[in-house]
Amino acid sequence: MARITLSKLAHSYVKDPKSDKDYALRELNHEWEDGAAYALLGPSGCGKSTLLNIISGIVTPSHGRILFDDIDVTFEDTTDRNIAQVFQFPVVYDTMTVQQNLEFPLKNRGKDAKYIAQRVASIARSIQVEDILHKKARGLSADQKQKISLGRGMVREDVNAILFDEPLTVIDPHMKWELRTQLKALHKELKHTMIFVTHDQTEALTFADKVVVMNVGEVVQIGTPQELFEKPAHTFVGYFIGSPGMNILDVEISGNQAKLFDANVELTQNYSGLKGKLELGIRPEFMTLCEEGQGIKIEITRIEDVAHHKIVRARYDNKDINIIVQEDVVITKTMNNMTFDMSKVNIYENSWLVEGEKI
């Protein structure tokens, strides 16, 4: 197990990158703590796979360094990095039995038979495949195969990190949840550094201690699931995380007074020296729908009942907004005003979060 340090790391598939656009991954400094579970979250093509491939050694970065503990491995081959990877679709050795699959990495490293038997038995117990150890891997279901390819990584005690490249893509929905829970339990038990690439926010938020959100080649925020939810550092994070995402409204601010399209609200913090384009972000969870005259008038377009709550779709200032309403609330015709929980409001300058001074 190891701490992974990315130092001024950047990658471009173009030979002579000139502008930011030429970079698949923009400059990045980060330390992945030993034994933590991370998720790399972002839409398709945001550079998360590039980052994962750099860590695993498939791609050599065009700029910067990557260190395992204090050893520079930037130019080292995958074979020498001692990492494990679980791929998007299950990679198992079809003609081998489950047991042979699990033994394979240890045998190749010339470990002695007694040690191999003991490791395989222990991993088989952890990933719950003891009853199928003597079956050929070919006939197994996708989720069992994924477990085996995970087991092949974990069977090595000294593995530096386990990388997951959207490993639940081909798994049936009901098995996804179970596998994710097992993964989480395995992480607690074995304390490997785990990096989990996904574009599914539920997967990221339930699996990881810390989530790295990426967009167009750039890391926009690294934080705990709660931080990402309450204090998104960028409007992209606010929008991308949450279902539905954060509402973003144009705003003018002086001091603690915020002027929306046709209403004024009082902020809990003082802001000064703001120059760029200003926006106010508020999550649908922190908004309330109320009677006419009690808040800001909106135009409701649709109400969706999604079992445990209702989503009110509405228009304000020519923008779509969403409000989450508890299921037991009866929405009448005259309930067409909104109010915010002002302590949960975030202010963004040129899309980046700005903090004011406490009043």
Added chain:
Amino acid sequence: MKKTVNQKAWFLVLPVLLLVGFSAVIPLMTVVNYSIQDTFGNNQFFPVGLEWFEEILHSERIHDALGRQVLFTSIIMAIEIPLGIYIALQMPKSGIWASVCLVLISLPLLIPWNVVGTIWQIFARTDIGLLGHTVAAMGIDYNYSQDILSAWITIIVMDVWHWTSLVVLLCYAGLQSIPSAYYQAAKIDQASRWNVFRYIELPKMMGVLLIAALLRFMDSFMIYTEPMVLTGGGPGNATTFLSIDLVKMAIGQFDLGPAAAFSLMYFLVILLVSWVFFTVMSNIDKEEG
């Protein structure tokens, strides 16, 4: 589910029955017809029962031809299958050189069979052929028209040159379909080159290899044109394979009855071996599953 009964539907099968009848059954029946009759000429035939079949089964000449045929097929398959796999593994996976290799490899497959025979017939001549002359000049006693070993080696080299490409192309297609993640996983597991071949490439190629082996078996077991052009079955009868012998019997000696019986048994042998081969191979496939 309740099915509608409509006997008129049988008419829909009729076109297929007619087609199969004219293309396969009727021609085959004429052969069956010859195989149980004899003639003294004047287009007068009389039935002889299974006499021809008995004669062919006990004919030393046919036994020898069958022996040569089995030997030939075994040798060329033992060479072409491993060689084809090896060449496919060495070929570049992508880029301009992959295309160049594919075109060059495919060339022998595009040459008409009798032209292949002619090419090698001239190429291997000791007086004017580049290969034959060079080998002879090196002091090796080589002459495919007089020496049995030379004739066999020439025919085998010719067949390997002509048909290994087919195995290469099929294996190459099989290899191309392996996702790169498998190789990546093998690297992570520190698998040796041999293990990558044994546990990733070979299992993924099994399907196409089965087809390649089956095609090579059938084609080589029926080979006629190339050895006919190259050696004409000689020296003596040394390269007289089943097809060559059959043609000699049917057209050379005009023994229609024995030739017909021979054809039928020849056909059944190929059918049987192909069936056994296919069943065994697909069962191995299933067992592993």
